[in-house]
Amino acid sequence: QVRLVESGGGLVQTGGSLRLSCVAYGRAPGRYGMGWWRQAPGKGREFVAGIGWSDGASTHYADSVKGRFTISKDDTKNAVYLQMDSLKPEDTAVYYCTSKLYGLAFIGEDVWDDWGQGTQVTVSS
Secondary structure, eight states, X not given: OOEEEEEOOEEEETTOOXXXXXXXXXXXXXXXXXXXXXXXXXXXXXXXXEEOSSTTOOEEEOTTTTTTEEEEEETTTTEEEEEEXXXXXXXXXXXXXXXXXXXXXXXXXXXXXXXXXXXXXXXXX
């Protein structure tokens, strides 16, 4: 059974940075598109960033994080990362890692194969 484990969340001040990590267990590396979604209190889950499965894969970002967040992956470690800079209070949410076999950089919420348990990110003003 595939398990995605996120880490790196925490409390940071406005303008600060955090780096989220997600490691996949229970499957062979490579061939997986990866993504990050988030859910703020009282709101629905929203797409943050995604990276396609292939070498030199394309990336896709939500407009709200474009230019501030960077997604990357390391297939040798079966991992995906989200570097978050210039954080704002509205970035406060639980962040979830997702994966899909042969997934593209952006696919709908219902299409992802696997989801992590989430890691809390809180940005204070």
